[in-house]
Amino acid sequence: MHDNLGLPGPVPGPAAAIRLVWVYPDLLSTYGDRGNLLVLVRRAGLRGMAVEVAGVNSDQQVPGDGDIYLLGGGEDLPQVLAARRLRADGGLAAAASRGAVIFAVCAGYQIIGAEFAGAEGEAVPGLGLLDIRSSRGEQRAVGEITAEVDPGLGVPRLTGFENHQGVTWRGPAARPLAAVLDGVGNGDGTEGAYGGRVIGTYLHGPALVRNPGLADLLLGWVAGPLPPVDPRQEELVRQLRTERLASRGATA
Amino acid sequence: MNPRVPPPRRPGLPLRARLATTVGGAAGRASRLAGRGDGSVIGGVIGLRLKPDLLRLLARGRQVVLVTGTNGKTTTTRLITAALGADGQQVASNAFGANMEAGLVSALARAPDAAMAVLEVDEKHMPAMLEATGARVVALLNLSRDQMDRAAEIWMLARRWRAALAAAQGCHVIANADDPLVAWAAGQAGKVTWVAAGQRWHDDSWCCPQCGSHLRRDGDHWYCGECSNRRPAVSWVLAGDQVIDPADRSWPAGLDLPGRANRSNAVMALAVADLFGISVPQAMAALQHVRSVAGRYTQASRRGCALRLLLAKNPAGWLETLDILAPPPVPVLLAVNAQGPDGRDTSWLWDVDYRRLRGRPVLVTGERRTDLAVRLEADEVAFRVVGGIDEAVDLARAASMEVVANYTAFQQVRAVLGRTV
Ligand SMILES: [Zn+2]
Numbered sequence: 219m220h221d222n223l224g225l226p227g228p229v230p231g232p233a234a235a236i237r238l239v240w241v242y243p244d245l246l247s248t249y250g251d252r253g254n255l256l257v258l259v260r261r262a263g264l265r266g267m268a269v270e271v272a273g274v275n276s277d278q279q280v281p282g283d284g285d286i287y288l289l290g291g292g293e294d295l296p297q298v299l300a301a302r303r304l305r306a307d308g309g310l311a312a313a314a315s316r317g318a319v320i321f322a323v324c325a326g327y328q329i330i331g332a333e334f335a336g337a338e339g340e341a342v343p344g345l346g347l348l349d350i351r352s353s354r355g356e357q358r359a360v361g362e363i364t365a366e367v368d369p370g371l372g373v374p375r376l377t378g379f380e381n382h383q384g385v386t387w388r389g390p391a392a393r394p395l396a397a398v399l400d401g402v403g404n405g406d407g408t409e410g411a412y413g414g415r416v417i418g419t420y421l422h423g424p425a426l427v428r429n430p431g432l433a434d435l436l437l438g439w440v441a442g443p444l445p446p447v448d449p450r451q452e453e454l455v456r457q458l459r460t461e462r463l464a465s466r467g468a469t470a
Numbered sequence: 471m472n473p474r475v476p477p478p479r480r481p482g483l484p485l486r487a488r489l490a491t492t493v494g495g496a497a498g499r500a501s502r503l504a505g506r507g508d509g510s511v512i513g514g515v516i517g518l519r520l521k522p523d524l525l526r527l528l529a530r531g532r533q534v535v536l537v538t539g540t541n542g543k544t545t546t547t548r549l550i551t552a553a554l555g556a557d558g559q560q561v562a563s564n565a566f567g568a569n570m571e572a573g574l575v576s577a578l579a580r581a582p583d584a585a586m587a588v589l590e591v592d593e594k595h596m597p598a599m600l601e602a603t604g605a606r607v608v609a610l611l612n613l614s615r616d617q618m619d620r621a622a623e624i625w626m627l628a629r630r631w632r633a634a635l636a637a638a639q640g641c642h643v644i645a646n647a648d649d650p651l652v653a654w655a656a657g658q659a660g661k662v663t664w665v666a667a668g669q670r671w672h673d674d675s676w677c678c679p680q681c682g683s684h685l686r687r688d689g690d691h692w693y694c695g696e697c698s699n700r701r702p703a704v705s706w707v708l709a710g711d712q713v714i715d716p717a718d719r720s721w722p723a724g725l726d727l728p729g730r731a732n733r734s735n736a737v738m739a740l741a742v743a744d745l746f747g748i749s750v751p752q753a754m755a756a757l758q759h760v761r762s763v764a765g766r767y768t769q770a771s772r773r774g775c776a777l778r779l780l781l782a783k784n785p786a787g788w789l790e791t792l793d794i795l796a797p798p799p800v801p802v803l804l805a806v807n808a809q810g811p812d813g814r815d816t817s818w819l820w821d822v823d824y825r826r827l828r829g830r831p832v833l834v835t836g837e838r839r840t841d842l843a844v845r846l847e848a849d850e851v852a853f854r855v856v857g858g859i860d861e862a863v864d865l866a867r868a869a870s871m872e873v874v875a876n877y878t879a880f881q882q883v884r885a886v887l888g889r890t891v
Contacts, residue, residue, distance in 0.1 A: 244676030248615060250820030256848045275676070277684040293623040299682040379815040423817030427844060454847055458840045
């Protein structure tokens, strides 16, 4: 177990606990990726739902019985290592075939696809859990990103920060997560992708912090319809969303 | 002085270079007079425009020490400068943290007669500055995540350091053996003095930079489970508040600057000073006189409240800074911005463990105070949002307060308090 996860303890609740698995924080958590975990724990807790969290390092086995798996961002070399180990491990693929929820960010997004570009631009096989392929673009995309989520998902407009050089194409089994309003995303005017309960996005690091609707989508996939959150508990996040979107000339 | 680094010959500057430094120096003075910064960059920018290889010319014939790393550069540069100047030697230095080429040029141009120079260098620019200055000594402090929207990725950075130091075989590297990325970067250098300067932040060194396998840790020791990469044998050790020198003598690291991170900076400075023949007691006496560094650790009074200013720019820096806070109930004001020098992305806030601020008065300000507020809410830290330092002081009504800010937020606090700090 990672010795500095800063993970919250189990949150008590009535039903069986939601099992969150943070995949390879030793390789894939370059920038605030812990935020996604903390947001899921908080939003589950606000509904009185119990949560169990497991941080799984790259020298450990990925458990196949989790409910939600989180993959974060990473540099080129750690990304290649993580992909190789996850393929050999098989735990994540087993979980995905059971219908577990996977939320992957940035380097993690590329890893769950069929293929991505390694440190020298070479094609590296991914896990094939999402029907996408990625390669390296001409320019690094760095900055705020705003995108309108696929209406079928019922999630408000995304706001986040992207920092990547990836270009991503979808195959027929993946849909774009969102349409870019401001920023780069996949490189073709779309941002992220999803297929079944597997979601990937270029919004890097703590993507769920500014997008609690996306966090609730993941929780709802596991727990069914969620009760609303006391508005006072959401006031600060609402303000943050408004500020960040306003800084890009958009509204929430 | 009985230096182990032999002094080089100092040729004079060619005419065009002399002209470039004169014009650049005048611009720097004009900039200072106009109140636009401390003038430490503009002179260098103009000088370089007139003479692109000015840095190489200005460095020629001097003994240059470069100091780099993610955290502690400015402070360590100041400590080394103090130690090398202990016997009255003039030492050129970019004391205000202008650590790219123009800042280095300005520092050298301002001190044309200094035979020694101690220069802080931005991590990304170290290889190029090493090549240009022909530095005799490079001090590598640490390497961790920092402003990744503009900085290179750190594994990549470690590779570039490693290649640059392998190519500069005449350069003597003083390296922190406790940081696996630093140790790997220094691994092919011609001559290395290894220092056990400590590493509080481990989140960027779980894996071996050589082969990618998991690094194992056993107390202070670290080693790779798969390849031969391991912590090198060290000559200097920081053990609590004692410094142990290569002859196994123990010295108290009694600094005026607070915290473990500064003791770590000090042991690196002592190792550099030793290369120049300056003894530990002689160097230590000089280090003890350093009280604040470019405003950091400065004490100031505001409306009857004694403030202490602490700079924290990245997760490793916050970790060290939260360690040295005065105990509760002393209130803490946190200020966060996201301008260019801070990094425009605030994701790093989620890499800082703020839970240790629970149960004490916490105030939050800065241009990105809402990002910080959401972060603290997730860590269940109670806080008040304030418009600035005066509102914080009025609200806290305490005899003293700790102020922790990232780069531009720190400069804004200094501006409010006046240039005295
Ligand atoms: Zn290894």
